[in-house]
Amino acid sequence: MKINWKAIVFFLIVIGLWQLVFTIGWFNQSLFPAPLTVLKSIIYLFVHENLLYHIFTSLWRISLGLIIGASFGVLCGILMGRILFLDESIAPFFNILRAFPPVALIPLIIVWFGIGDIAKIFSIAFAVFFPVWLSTLIGSKNVPKDYLKVAKVFVKSKTKIFYKVIFPSTIPFIMNGIRLGIGTAYVMAFVSELAGASSGLGYVIAYSQIIYRIDNMLAGLIVLGTLAALTDFCFVKSAKHIFPWVKINEQ
Amino acid sequence: MSNKHVSVKGLCVKFQDYVLQDLFLDMKKGEFVSIVGKSGTGKTTLLNAIAGLNHYEGNINKPGKVSMVLQNHVLFPWMNVSENIAFGSNTKNKENINAIINTIELNGKEKSYPHELSGGQQQRVAIGRALAIDPSLLLLDEPFASLDYHTGQNMQNWLNQLLSKNKITTLLVTHDIDEAIALSDKIYTLKNKALENEFTIPFTKPRDYNIRYKPEFQELKQRIYNSY
Numbered sequence: 001m002k003i004n005w006k007a008i009v010f011f012l013i014v015i016g017l018w019q020l021v022f023t024i025g026w027f028n029q030s031l032f033p034a035p036l037t038v039l040k041s042i043i044y045l046f047v048h049e050n051l052l053y054h055i056f057t058s059l060w061r062i063s064l065g066l067i068i069g070a071s072f073g074v075l076c077g078i079l080m081g082r083i084l085f086l087d088e089s090i091a092p093f094f095n096i097l098r099a100f101p102p103v104a105l106i107p108l109i110i111v112w113f114g115i116g117d118i119a120k121i122f123s124i125a126f127a128v129f130f131p132v133w134l135s136t137l138i139g140s141k142n143v144p145k146d147y148l149k150v151a152k153v154f155v156k157s158k159t160k161i162f163y164k165v166i167f168p169s170t171i172p173f174i175m176n177g178i179r180l181g182i183g184t185a186y187v188m189a190f191v192s193e194l195a196g197a198s199s200g201l202g203y204v205i206a207y208s209q210i211i212y213r214i215d216n217m218l219a220g221l222i223v224l225g226t227l228a229a230l231t232d233f234c235f236v237k238s239a240k241h242i243f244p245w246v247k248i249n250e251q
Numbered sequence: 252m253s254n255k256h257v258s259v260k261g262l263c264v265k266f267q268d269y270v271l272q273d274l275f276l277d278m279k280k281g282e283f284v285s286i287v288g289k290s291g292t293g294k295t296t297l298l299n300a301i302a303g304l305n306h307y308e309g310n311i312n313k314p315g316k317v318s319m320v321l322q323n324h325v326l327f328p329w330m331n332v333s334e335n336i337a338f339g340s341n342t343k344n345k346e347n348i349n350a351i352i353n354t355i356e357l358n359g360k361e362k363s364y365p366h367e368l369s370g371g372q373q374q375r376v377a378i379g380r381a382l383a384i385d386p387s388l389l390l391l392d393e394p395f396a397s398l399d400y401h402t403g404q405n406m407q408n409w410l411n412q413l414l415s416k417n418k419i420t421t422l423l424v425t426h427d428i429d430e431a432i433a434l435s436d437k438i439y440t441l442k443n444k445a446l447e448n449e450f451t452i453p454f455t456k457p458r459d460y461n462i463r464y465k466p467e468f469q470e471l472k473q474r475i476y477n478s479y
Contacts, residue, residue, distance in 0.1 A: 146325040153302050153319045154339030154384065164338070168329040245328040245364050 033215040041219035049216075051204065055223065058189050058200040061117060062231075065124025066185045070178050073129045077136025077177075078170060082162075087137070094133065102127035102184075103191050115196030120189065127188040132177035139173025140166065172246045175239050179248075182235060186228040201227075256280040256420045257388060261309040262300060270296045272444040274309075281418040285431035288441035288479055294424035297441070298390045301422065314387030314420070322393040324377040326365040333361045335376050339384045348383065354413065355379040371402040378410070382417070391423040395430065407433055408460055415457040428472050433458055440479040448478045 015035050021027065022034040033041075045051040076094075080087040106123055113119035143166050151165040193202025201224045208216035236248050257278040264271040270293040278284050286294050299305040302319050318339070326335045336351050352361055355375040365373055374394060381389055394410075395403040407430055414421060414434075424441075425431050431438050432452055439446040450471065454462055462468055 144325075146321060146323065147327065149299075149304060150319070150321065150325045150327075150338075152304060153317070154380070165327065168327065171329065243329065245366060 031214055033218065037215045038218045038222065041213070041215040042223060045204065045216060045219055045223075049204070051223065054199055054201055054204050055227065058193065058202070058224075059227070061120045061192075061200065062124060062185045062189045065121045065188070066128050066178075066181060068121065069125035069128030069185070070132045070181055072125070073132025073177060073181070074136050074174055076129075077133045077174075078140045078167065080133075081137045081140025081170070082166065087141075091137075094130070098130045098134070102188055106192055106195070109192075110196055120192040120197070120200075123192040124185050124188045127184045128181035131180035131184060132174070135173045135177030135180065136170060139170035143169045171243055172248075175243070175246055175248060179232060179235065182231050183228060186224060186231075190224055255312070256282070256314060257301070257422070258312040259301065259309070260311075262297070262311065263308040264293070264296050264300050264305055265308075269444055271300070271307075274445045276439070276446060278420055278422065280420055282437065283414060283421045283423070283435045285423040285425060285435040285438045286441050286446065287425060287428055287431050287438060287475060290426060292441045293444060294426075294441055295392055298392050298422065298424055301388075302390055316384055316386045317388045317390065318381035318384055318386035319390040320374075320377050320381045320392065320394045322396050324365075324370075324373045324397075326373055326376055326380075328365050331362050331364055332357060332368070332376050332379075335365070336379045336383050338380055351379045351383050354382065356409075369402075370398050371406055374398060374406060375409075378413075382419075386419060389419045389421040391421060391425075393425050393427075394423075396425070396427070403430075404460060410434065411457050428475050429463055432468060432471060432475075433460075433462065438475060440475065442479045448475075450475055 018035050022029065022032060026032075042051075076090070080090060102123060105126065109119050109123050109126075113122055147165050147169055148161070151161045155161055155164070189200065190202040190205070193200035194206045197203040197206075201220055205217050205220035205224075208214075208220060239246060239248055255277050257276070259274060259276040262271055262274040262276075263269060274297065276284075276297075286297065288294055296305060298319065300307040301311055301313060302317055327338065330338065332352065333348050337348050340347070349361075352358060355378060357372060357375060357379070360368065360372065365376070368376065374397075378394070395406050398406060411434055423431065423434060428438075432454075435452050436456075437452065438450040440448045452471070453467070
């Protein structure tokens with residue numbers, strides 16, 4: 001595997017600047033802990049606060065929310081992209097829903113679904129749905145005309161044209177939508193675990209705030225960000241393996 | 252009994268205005284006919300109508316299996332060479348696909364994806380896909396126009412030899428008169444929304460690349476060029 005030295009150097013610069021700001025003492029050191037303190041907090045959280053359990057809880061909610069949201073997004077995107085009637089009747093409604101900030105819906109979701117896992121998974125699925133739906137819709141509406149021309153010359157069955165040509169042609173757009181959805185899923189998992197949760201990374205960060213452990217808050221955020229980046233990395237690598245013909249930007 | 256394999260009578264195709272109007276064309280079985288004309292004269296529209304891709308008025312009698320090769324090969328990037336070739340054929344007979352791969356001289360590239368092939372190889376796969384359905388009529392829409400000069404010439408020679416063996420009725424549209432003369436039995440010029448002039452090609456097949464240096468070739472080329 002090719003090592004991205006530029007990214008590593010940039011990370012080191014950021015950590016160096018962080019340490020410099022800490023050493024100069026521009027901020028209150030209890031509000032702005034040093035990188036090494038945060039690293040120690042990460043280890044502490046793993047050893048004493050069962051961070052692994054919170055990570056798996058968040059990952060489980062994210063995975064389920066992502067699968068549900070992305071599945072509906074792909075289904076609606078494909079159907080609305082290929083059936084004009086559905087697009088014309090449903091797209092305006094979805095566009096209104098899309099404009100709702102998913103974070104602002106959390107109080108309502110808690111009222112409707114309570115504070116259990118269902119509410120959190122629903123929040124994540126709701127937020128993931130829109131980028132996947134929109135990207136899939138654009139892809140399925142824009143199947144290159146030449147592909148359809150060749151398909152019509154060689155194949156008479158509309159079903160075969162759909163699963164051999166239209167759906168595969170939409171896959172790069174679905175991939176992009178899911179990548180956007182992965183980032184959104186982490187944001188929503190974090191936000192939905194901030195209130196009314198007793199587990200998950202959002203809970204760890206919210207609890208650390210209550211007990212005024214800024215180092216633990218930063219540790220939780222760094223773990224969350226790293227997990228999101230790792231998920232994206234694994235998704236891109238798997239997508240490239242399964243669909244070697246899709247051009248995916250790894251950055 | 253009529254020996255017409257393809258018969259187009261009074262063909263009209265209209266978008267905003269008429270693109271083709273009252274066009275007639277007859278082709279014998281195994282004949283290679285080319286249509287030449289300037290850009291925008293309706294050459295591709297004629298092929299699309301024969302392939303059943305455009306609405307048209309008039310009559311088109313054609314054999315059952317019609318196959319087509321487009322200018323930009325239009326291979327599906329998610330399918331490898333074998334899968335692209337097998338796209339139109341109902342059979343999953345590997346021997347048949349392997350025979351086509353052998354014909355298009357791409358042995359060893361069966362599992363390659365289109366982006367891993369050169370332009371000439373991609374176009375050969377497109378031709379392979381067209382041949383795999385065992386067509387009674389092959390439609391070629393400027394198949395070599397997107398290739399560089401050398402690859403285009405090599406592909407012309409290759410197609411010339413291939414079609415001399417297979418005797419498939421073929422209709423080529425092109426703006427390249429050299430290509431049309433090198434490949435065809437007959438050439439028509441498309442002008443004023445219909446076919447205007449007919450030129451029978453006197454050279455025996457299969458034709459060598461050097462044929463274009465003959466004075467007769469150049470004289471014929473000039474006559475065709477002056478006719479549109």
